Amino acid sequence: MASPSFAIPARPTRRFRRDGVEYEGEVLFVCQPEDSPERDLEGLVAAVLADGPYRYGDFLDLPMALYLARDEETGDVFRISVRDGTVRLHVLPATDPAGLRAFYDRLVDRSSAGWRVERQIDR
Template sequence: MSEPRSQPSFAIPQRPERRYSRTSGLSYEGTTVFVLMPEPTSDAADPDAWLYDLTERVLDTDRYTYGDWFDLPMPVFLVHDRGTSDVFRVAIRDGRIEFHVLPETDSKGLSALYERLCTAAGGTWHVECRTDADR
């Protein structure tokens, strides 16, 4: 019998503040990022491609509206969880998935996506919370 997976709390210790400037547009002050790393690490030839496919497969369910509208060197999705009404960013890089908290993000949406990723991947994940205060 396998050990039950312990659920990370996804408690948000610091919320970013949204700033608007006429010259530089929208920006955020302060960050909270939850970093998810599969255990054991995927043996896929390209772990980021495997994580991208996994994430997109989970986001393609009826629960989510998402898009990758950013021209960046890595995948960054803006995600809306219709079940919890949460909005947050999801990034994939260096063999990990990152949940980037926005000002109105709630722990419920982060936790729900985490559970779906665990179920779809069939494994466990190590989760770390990082904030500006950690730097």
């Protein structure tokens, strides 16, 4: 199977408001297990993050798993969510493909499933 591309053709822009941060535009990589679907995607993502080289935090009051992660090797910061049987990698303004690729490779290494990746862009 061909290796997926994590090219980022457009980046979200960040605006600071009085009550927080807002992003315009979105680039999202949706990673979906094939063949033998992973039953515990939240556990898989948590294990990848815990094994490093990540510094991360989760958003506890949400109905789904959502992490903000920094890859200490590549310096990339991105969000990771688990939703509807998929792992979603959310691009932030300074995210580079290397950090996304590294996370994906670690996800694949810890899983017995094949994976399909779809890039979604919302401008």
